[in-house]
């Protein structure tokens with residue numbers, strides 16, 4: 002028994018030695034594997050901890066939705082009247098809540114140990130500081146400042162929140178006020194965070210897929226060389242299992258180094274994220290940015306395991322000088338495109354993350370087949386020798402070809418999905434306010450209630466099932482609109498009983514004027530929602546476009562790395578025949594054309610397919626909320642094209658190596 | 672016989688290794704010249720200089736009386752393509768191309784139509800005793816078969832000179848004889864000059880003339 006372990010130990014040691022002293026090629030392979038794994042591990046942990054942070058925040062501020070969420074579990078003997086209204090200060094979101102106990106034991110939101118009594122106000126530290134700087138703001142929160150909302154009830158430490166204590170009689174008259182029996186809102190009850198978590202999960206998948214491709218490409222770089230080295234081992238008497246151990250050892254070393262680096266990178270990155278990343282108006286606290294220990298452990302063990310498996314899959318079981326993947330299997334068939342079609346269908350059926358996952362997998366599974374198609378097209382379209390060689394190379398090993406271009410295709414898919422779903426959120430509203438105009442959504446107050454707010458130049462609108470009821474010419478005074486506009490209707494009479502929908506009030510445009518008006522509105526109609534052109538458009542999704550762009554860029558960069566790694570690997574493997582071709586009078590330019598055509602043809606087709614899949618996925622994902630569907634704009638398309646071009650250029654950056662690597666006077670006969 | 676290719680007083684150093692020190696050689700049309708000598712004596716370097724793959728440090732190479740060693744790299748590449756054929760000991764076939772396309776490469780590179788080039792390649796394969804190899808990839812050929820395919824590729828464009836560096840280096844004697852017979856017959860028939868580098872007397876016996884290289888001089 003000890004003898005056997007000893008022998009295995011020696012084989013492992015041999016693997017270690019081959020990996021560490023295998024020359025420049027082995028070093029590059031080690032480096033690429035390590036970098037790929039590091040990137041993958043860091044990213045996965047980061048995505049998971051971001052999700053934890055978002056979930057934590059959802060749990061802490063869920064109480065603000067107590068009046069709008071239907072089934073809140075009761076956690077107290079008595080009830081309370083409650084209303085939370087979103088407000089802004091100079092564009093910063095602020096929550097103004099009203100509460101009135103309906104008995105001695107009312108529910109209490111997290112962050113408070115009791116409800117504020119009528120005449121009392123509970124402030125978050127951030128809001129208290131703000132009021133100290135803008136004393137006039139205090140009038141919007143009438144009452145004695147007696148309570149402080151602790152971080153348990155705040156999304157982030159700087160959040161601006163006030164809970165104003167009122168008598169039940171005060172609040173009964175206010176529209177939208179609800180009787181609540183508890184504030185323990187489950188995050189699952191919060192639609193916004195649910196969507197957001199699904200998005201995060203999907204993005205994690207989208208981000209990880211190209212990393213996996215990179216890792217596989219990296220660990221399979223010049224698999225041919227390794228195959229011949231292992232063949233030599235087998236000739237020297239090593240068993241199949243022993244050569245497998247040698248191969249696995251080499252990959253495992255790279256993966257182990259990568260996991261360590263990835264873990265360190267994650268520790269740094271989560272601090273950077275906590276310090277710089279603003280999500281929904283506030284930073285994510287470092288304490289929230291964490292993953293459960295078992296997930297960390299699983300990642301640290303699973304990533305190298307996955308890498309070793311990926312490298313061993315279809316691993317060179319050396320039989321001779323046959324280059325890997327040549328003529329060993331039938332080519333991929335059209336059936337492999339099935340998951341690509343099934344993924345979006347699943348998304349349609351409602352299984353969003355699963356559907357997205359299957360689509361990503363589908364792009365990868367169908368990739369080699371698409372490459373075969375691209376090769377056939379290339380052979381048909383062009384008769385030159387470079388395209389002939391390129392087409393034959395694609396056909397001979399579509400899997401390897403695809404791994405090189407797959408990352409870019411995934412980037413295209415991700416960019417398309419993100420660009421077509423979130424673009425709408427940051428689009429300016431279709432009726433942007435004129436400068437200085439403040440928009441008040443009265444929630445259906447009477448003309449009498451808003452009379453005090455109507456200043457010269459103010460425009461009132463009625464509200465019906467058709468939307469705003471107002472003459473377009475009037476509306477054009479306060480918002481940027483070209484008449485005729487669809488919601489055109491009769492002028493709203495300011496007779497006391499008329500129901501007012503919206504009120505547009507012109508001001509001198511100063512922050513002080515806006516704040517004064519907000520305070521007046523809050524006093525008269527506590528449930529009204531006030532917006533000015535200082536407020537961010539697409540409330541709640543601020544910064545998401547930037548996030549999406551960053552994600553796409555990341556995927557693209559990883560894809561480009563795969564492309565470069567793939568190109569380098571292909572060069573290393575085809576070194577000798579290419580050198581001989583050059584000796585026989587083939588120009589370097591023709592060899593360059595082989596490499597470029599091979600990349601361009603497969604990348605074009607897979608990217609176009611990924612783009613189509615992305616459109617379909619995005620459309621399916623937004624089916625339940627069509628407002629989010631947003632067909633890609635010319636700018637998105639231009640960005641996509643530019644990204645792909647950049648990736649091609651990066652791949653072309655490997656081309657100068659083609660010259661020295663295939664120098665005809667370097668043909669050796671080892 | 673007017674010389675087809677001549678190399679005179681060729682010198683070439685790689686760093687401090689002086690691979691060639693005044694080597695020279697002449698080949699006439701249809702003539703087969705064997706270059707023999709101990710390992711490391713500079714045989715392959717001489718071949719590469721003569722074939723305009725590398726430029727010598729001193730001396731000159733002439734094809735049909737015109738100097739070719741001092742031409743720019745691009746021109747030399749074109750020259751190799753149109754005037755020369757090459758056979759190396761192994762691993763020269765493009766692994767992804769079936770045998771027929773490998774053979775047809777020189778014609779295709781010269782811009783000949785695909786169908787005609789492939790037909791010619793099949794003819795050559797048949798002539799070299801490989802009628803069934805046309806659609807097989809190099810990895811599925813034996814060493815001897817692969818060398819015959821390489822030979823067909825070297826000869827198909829009717830080059831003026833074929834350079835063969837240890838063409839039988841990786842073959843057993845039966846396969847080696849077969850390859851050499853075919854090379855000699857084809858060269859005679861096409862009046863192609865052959866520079867044959869070898870260290871096997873058995874192979875050099877096929878040549879009309881033998882040149883001995885020792886310490887970079889011939």
Ligand SMILES: Nc1ncnc2c1ncn2[C@@H]1O[C@H](COP(=O)(O)OP(=O)(O)OP(=O)(O)O)[C@@H](O)[C@H]1O
Pocket residue numbers: 666667685686688689690708709710711712713714715716717870
């Ligand atoms: N590209 C090169 N770079 C550096 N040194 C070289 C290079 N090519 C050849 N040499 C050196 O030049 C000398 C002659 O080499 P060459 O390959 O011409 O010998 P050879 O006669 O063909 O030997 P063999 O019979 O072993 O093939 C050797 O010492 C070799 O190491």
Ligand SMILES: [Mg+2]
Pocket residue numbers: 714715716
């Ligand atoms: Mg030699």
